[in-house]
Amino acid sequence: xxxxxxxxxxxxxxxxxxxxxxxxxxxxxxxxxxxxxxxxxxxxxxxxxxxxxxxxxxxxxxxxxxxxxxxxxxxxxxxxxxxxxxxxxxxxxxxxxxxxxxxxxxxxxxxxxxxxxxxxxxxxxxxxxxxxxxxxxxxxxxxxxxxxxxxxxxxxxxxxxxxxxxxxxxxxxxxxxxxxxxxxxxxxxxxxxxxxxxxxxxxxxxxxxxxxxxxxxxxxxxxxxxxxxxxxxx
Amino acid sequence: xxxxxxxxxxxxxxxxxxxxxxxxxxxxxxxxxxxxxxxxxxxxxxxxxxxxxxxxxxxxxxxxxxxxxxxxxxxxxxxxxxxxxxxxxxxxxxxxxxxxxxxxxxxxxxxxxxxxxxxxxxxxxxxxxxxxxxxxxxxxxxxxxxxxxxxxxxxxxxxxxxxxxxxxxxxxxxxxxxxxxxxxxxxxxxxxxxxxxxxxxxxxxxxxxxxxxxxxxxxxxxxxxxxxxxxxxx
DNA sequence: ATTGGTGAAATTGTATACGATCGAGTGCTG
DNA sequence: CAGCACTCGATCGTATACAATTTCACCAAT
Numbered sequence: 272x273x274x275x276x277x278x279x280x281x282x283x284x285x286x287x288x289x290x291x292x293x294x295x296x297x298x299x300x301x302x303x304x305x306x307x308x309x310x311x312x313x314x315x316x317x318x319x320x321x322x323x324x325x326x327x328x329x330x331x332x333x334x335x336x337x338x339x340x341x342x343x344x345x346x347x348x349x350x351x352x353x354x355x356x357x358x359x360x361x362x363x364x365x366x367x368x369x370x371x372x373x374x375x376x377x378x379x380x381x382x383x384x385x386x387x388x389x390x391x392x393x394x395x396x397x398x399x400x401x402x403x404x405x406x407x408x409x410x411x412x413x414x415x416x417x418x419x420x421x422x423x424x425x426x427x428x429x430x431x432x433x434x435x436x437x438x439x440x441x442x443x444x445x446x447x448x449x450x451x452x453x454x455x456x457x458x459x460x461x462x463x464x465x466x467x468x469x470x471x472x473x474x475x476x477x478x479x480x481x482x483x484x485x486x487x488x489x490x491x492x493x494x495x496x497x498x499x500x501x502x503x504x505x
Numbered sequence: 506x507x508x509x510x511x512x513x514x515x516x517x518x519x520x521x522x523x524x525x526x527x528x529x530x531x532x533x534x535x536x537x538x539x540x541x542x543x544x545x546x547x548x549x550x551x552x553x554x555x556x557x558x559x560x561x562x563x564x565x566x567x568x569x570x571x572x573x574x575x576x577x578x579x580x581x582x583x584x585x586x587x588x589x590x591x592x593x594x595x596x597x598x599x600x601x602x603x604x605x606x607x608x609x610x611x612x613x614x615x616x617x618x619x620x621x622x623x624x625x626x627x628x629x630x631x632x633x634x635x636x637x638x639x640x641x642x643x644x645x646x647x648x649x650x651x652x653x654x655x656x657x658x659x660x661x662x663x664x665x666x667x668x669x670x671x672x673x674x675x676x677x678x679x680x681x682x683x684x685x686x687x688x689x690x691x692x693x694x695x696x697x698x699x700x701x702x703x704x705x706x707x708x709x710x711x712x713x714x715x716x717x718x719x720x721x722x723x724x725x726x727x728x729x730x731x732x733x734x735x736x737x738x739x
Numbered sequence: 740a741t742t743g744g745t746g747a748a749a750t751t752g753t754a755t756a757c758g759a760t761c762g763a764g765t766g767c768t769g
Numbered sequence: 770c771a772g773c774a775c776t777c778g779a780t781c782g783t784a785t786a787c788a789a790t791t792t793c794a795c796c797a798a799t
Binding site: 327330331334336355358359361362364365366368369370372373423425426427428431435 | 561564565568570589592593595596598599600602603604606607657659660661662665669
C-alpha cells in the first residue's frame with residue numbers, strides 16, 4: 272500500500288482541508304506517534320500536492336495544538352508537556368460543567384436515545400479484543416463528550432471541545448498507562464442518568480470527577496522513554 | 506500617515522505573525538469595519554511582502570473567527586450573524602464562571618491590586634471624551650476579562666478567552682447601540698469585590714449577569730443598514 | 740429600462756524557484 | 770584520540786509564475 276499499485280484512488284480533490292483532516296485523524300487515531308516529524312516534502316509526496324498546500328495544513332494543525340511547527344526545523348506531531356496536559360484537563364473541568372447545564376436545557380427524548388445508543392456501542396467495544404477495537408473505544412469515549420457539546424447547539428463551544436478532546440487523545444497516547452480505565456464507561460452512563468433525572472448539579476459533579484479520573488490515570492513523569500533531544504529543544 | 510513620508514519605519518522584520526497581529530489589532534480596535542475586504546495583494550503591498558505571507562496571516566485570522574475566507578473570492582473582516590453573536594456570548598456564560606472559580610484559587614494580594622488598578626484606569630477613561638478614549642475604554646473592558654483568565658495560569662483557556670473577547674468586540678462594533686453601558690464598569694468592580702470576599706458563588710452570578718447585560722445592550726436585528734449580498738452569501 | 744450574455748481585468752489557488760538556515764559528517768589540528 | 774571549523778545535503782522561508790475562477794463593464798435583445 273505504498274504508492275505504486277494504487278489503482279483508482281487518485282481522483283480525490285485534495286485540498287488543504289483534506290490534508291489537514293487526514294493528518295488530524297491519523298494523530299487522534301494514534302497512527303502517528305507524538306514527536307513524529309511531518310516533513311513538508313514527504314507529506315506533499317504522499318498526497319501528490321506541492322508544499323504550499325501542506326504548509327497550510329500544518330499551520331492549521333498547529334493552531335489546533337496538534338502539531339508544533341519549529342522555525343526552520345519543521346513540523347512535528349505535538350508532544351504535550353505534562354504541564355500542557357494538566358492545563359488541557361483543567362480547561363475541560365472549567366468548561367464541561369457549563370456545557371452539561373446548557374445541553375440539558377436543549378435535550379429531549381431523542382437526544383437521550385442518541386446518547387444511550389452511543390453508550391451501548393462503547394460498552395460493546397469494551398468487551399472486544401484487538402487494536403482496532405481499542406482505537407474505536409477511545410474514539411467513542413471522546414465522542415461522548417463531543418456529542419454532549421453538540422447538544423448545546425453552540426458551534427463556537429463545539430469547536431473548543433473538538434480541540435480539547437483531540438489534544439486529550441494525544442496526551443493519553445503519551446502518558447496513558449492502564450488499559451483505559453473501564454470505569455470511564457460507567458461514569459458516562461451515570462452522567463446521562465443524572466441529566467435524565469434533571470439533577471444537573473449531580474451531573475456536573477460526576478463530570479468533574481470523571482475528568483479527574485482520566486487525568487489520574489496518567490503517568491506524567493517526563494520523558495516517556497524518549498528523546499532527550501525533544502526534552503531540551505524548547 | 507499613508508505610505509510615502511514614512512522615514513525610518515521600514516526596518517521591521519515583517520513576518521506572518523506581525524501581519525496577523527497588526528490586522529487583528531486593527532479589527533479589534535475597529536479601524537477595520539466588519540465586511541471589509543482584505544485583498545491579498547493590497548495587504549501585501551501595505552507591508553511590503555508577498556501574498557504568501559499575507560495568506561498565512563489571513564488563514565490564521567480565519568481560524569480565530571475574525572476573518573472569513575471565501576473560496577475564490579477573498580478574505581473579509583468577519584461579519585458575525587446574530588446567531589453567531591448569541592453563541593459567542595452563550596459560550597462566555599458557559600466558561601467564565603469556571604474561570605472565575607479557578608482564578609480565585611490562584612489570586613493573592615498582588616493580583617487584586619493589579620485588578621483594582623485596571624478598574625481605576627477603566628473608570629478614568631469612562632469620564633473622558635473622544636474617539637480615542639472610547640477605544641481605550643472598550644479595550645480596557647475586554648482586558649478585565651482577559652486578565653481574569655490569565656490569573657488561572659492556564660494558557661489553553663487564555664487562548665480561548667482571547668478569541669472570545671476579540672470576537673465579542675466585533676459583535677459589539679456591529680450591533681452595539683448605547684454608548685457603552687457604563688454599568689459595565691460598576692459590574693466589574695462588584696465582581697472583584699465578591700472574589701475578594703471569598704464569595705465565588707456570588708462572583709459567578711454577577712459575571713453571568715454582566716455578560717447578559719452586554720448582550721442585552723445589542724440590537725441584533727439583521728442587516729445593520731447593509732448588504733443583501735452578505736445576507737445570502739453563505 | 741431590465742435582462743442576459745460575452746470577454747477582459749482583477750483576484751485567488753497552486754506549483755515551482757531560489758535563497759536561508761540547520762544538522763550531520765568530514766577532515767584538520769592540538 | 771578529542772575537539773573544533775568547515776562543507777555539503779536536506780529542509781524550511783519567501784517570492785514569483787502560471788492556472789483557475791470570479792467580477793465587472795459593455796452591449797445586444799426583449
